[in-house]
Amino acid sequence: MSIQKKNRAIVLGGSMAGLFAARVLADSYAEVIVIDRDALTGVTEPRRGVPQGRQVHGLQARGQQIIEDLFPGITKQIVADGGAIGDMAGNIRWYLNGKRVAQAHSGLTSLTVTRPFLETQVRDRVLELSQVSFLEQHDIVGLQATEDRGRITGVRVSPHSEADGTETTLHADLVVDASGRGSRTPVWLEELGYPRVEEERRKIGLGYTSRLYEIRDDPYEKDEISIGVVSSPATPRGAIAAKQEGGRVIVTAYGILGDHPPADPEGFDAFIQSLQVPDIHQAIQGLEPVGDPVPYRFPANQRRRYEHLTRFPDGLLVTGDGVCSFNPAYAQGMTVAALAALTIRRHVESDAPLDPLRYLKDLAAEAVDGPWELMVGGDLAFPGVEGERPPMTRLTLAYMKLVQEAAVHDEEVAIAFMRVFGLVDAPHALLEPGLVLRVLKASGAAASAGIEL
Numbered sequence: 001m002s003i004q005k006k007n008r009a010i011v012l013g014g015s016m017a018g019l020f021a022a023r024v025l026a027d028s029y030a031e032v033i034v035i036d037r038d039a040l041t042g043v044t045e046p047r048r049g050v051p052q053g054r055q056v057h058g059l060q061a062r063g064q065q066i067i068e069d070l071f072p073g074i075t076k077q078i079v080a081d082g083g084a085i086g087d088m089a090g091n092i093r094w095y096l097n098g099k100r101v102a103q104a105h106s107g108l109t110s111l112t113v114t115r116p117f118l119e120t121q122v123r124d125r126v127l128e129l130s131q132v133s134f135l136e137q138h139d140i141v142g143l144q145a146t147e148d149r150g151r152i153t154g155v156r157v158s159p160h161s162e163a164d165g166t167e168t169t170l171h172a173d174l175v176v177d178a179s180g181r182g183s184r185t186p187v188w189l190e191e192l193g194y195p196r197v198e199e200e201r202r203k204i205g206l207g208y209t210s211r212l213y214e215i216r217d218d219p220y221e222k223d224e225i226s227i228g229v230v231s232s233p234a235t236p237r238g239a240i241a242a243k244q245e246g247g248r249v250i251v252t253a254y255g256i257l258g259d260h261p262p263a264d265p266e267g268f269d270a271f272i273q274s275l276q277v278p279d280i281h282q283a284i285q286g287l288e289p290v291g292d293p294v295p296y297r298f299p300a301n302q303r304r305r306y307e308h309l310t311r312f313p314d315g316l317l318v319t320g321d322g323v324c325s326f327n328p329a330y331a332q333g334m335t336v337a338a339l340a341a342l343t344i345r346r347h348v349e350s351d352a353p354l355d356p357l358r359y360l361k362d363l364a365a366e367a368v369d370g371p372w373e374l375m376v377g378g379d380l381a382f383p384g385v386e387g388e389r390p391p392m393t394r395l396t397l398a399y400m401k402l403v404q405e406a407a408v409h410d411e412e413v414a415i416a417f418m419r420v421f422g423l424v425d426a427p428h429a430l431l432e433p434g435l436v437l438r439v440l441k442a443s444g445a446a447a448s449a450g451i452e453l
């Protein structure tokens, strides 16, 4: 690790990706400024800049491991402040293809809290870092570059307090864009004479609707923290009922390709009742609604292929949803932002000059490729989703179906599946020979092929 501190880093956006980035930058930079258009300090409610904050936000097991590494003790604090904790395979009642998955202890921690609560916990930890300060209620309006445009030297911001749109420039040795899916970096780079970054979009036409409840009659079995009915090709509708801090429950329903859960209470209930299994509908009979259902639309998965660029200015990195924004039903975004922070850390800690093109390639390989393949592959299981399905894809989909069937009967397969889904293991872990045998046996595929295992 470099002992000599670099000077100033600026992070664009103070949401999860920005907070994770600020945390790792603080180890290498003397000063880190996080800029956001929203008020952040002391804000514990959903906020305008993060409209998805009213929907369920599950943190994958790998994400939990990383935040505990970045902020030691945070898991304990979240639980002390009322968050629900459990084992991802042991304390969640999962249904895949309408069948209940074997529940078993996996050692994978699942924290279930609202998105604003999690963000507040992480932000409070970042605020404790003496190197970090927040510039709130400021719009980020552009980047400042050297005359030859080879290096980004700062950011132009416009404070909300200045009604006339007065701009100020803040200088920085490094700018990290964590401003989310709507990031303007592609446009700003083009204005500076760089090629437009290729943008891959996979249409999914997803609709989410969430409603908060208080518990009247506890619907959970012993130590359960959540019930998840995952959508399947046969019933492309799903829902989750997850305990949250303060003894509440969030019920989120979702449907793809325009089959969206209604936001009126009766329609919402009817949608939940139409799921493949009755558990969540039964659960809400014992819950008292707090407010109305809140909808959210997510038209397409979006990936900006920064790793394909051959020219990129020095002094600039990108992270979070601005690079890749995933179908939220897979609950990957925050964990990918956490993985990206590890890549940022490795690059800024190095004594070698920071190489953004190298970073962008490493980011793709270390944080984005795996979850993207998992998610794009998973979406292609739904017949109406556009996309090519060459033989290898069809084979993978068929095998994943067997894995899901086997997970109903075999605890070890269930755990292996959750480790991949939780982004702890890479997907090829499911191809380990011993596991393949279990999958073929427990799914019944071996028996139907007349093979005795």
Ligand SMILES: Cc1cc2nc3c(=O)[nH]c(=O)nc-3n(C[C@H](O)[C@H](O)[C@H](O)COP(=O)(O)OP(=O)(O)OC[C@H]3O[C@@H](n4cnc5c(N)ncnc54)[C@H](O)[C@@H]3O)c2cc1C
Binding pocket: 012, 013, 014, 015, 016, 017, 018, 035, 036, 037, 038, 048, 049, 050, 052, 055, 056, 057, 058, 059, 060, 138, 139, 140, 141, 178, 179, 180, 181, 182, 208, 296, 298, 319, 320, 321, 322, 328, 329, 330, 331, 332, 333, 334, 335, 337
């Ligand atoms: C419906 C839905 C459900 C989701 N569920 C999950 C889940 O279960 N699990 C999971 O891990 N992930 C989930 N995600 C993804 C998750 O929300 C994001 O991956 C995560 O918030 C990281 O995003 P980010 O920090 O890159 O950007 P964002 O969270 O979008 O934040 C961007 C920040 O930048 C600020 N900003 C943007 N532009 C400007 C500007 N010009 N000037 C000043 N400030 C600006 C905004 O105010 C905001 O604070 C979900 C997403 C959606 C849409």
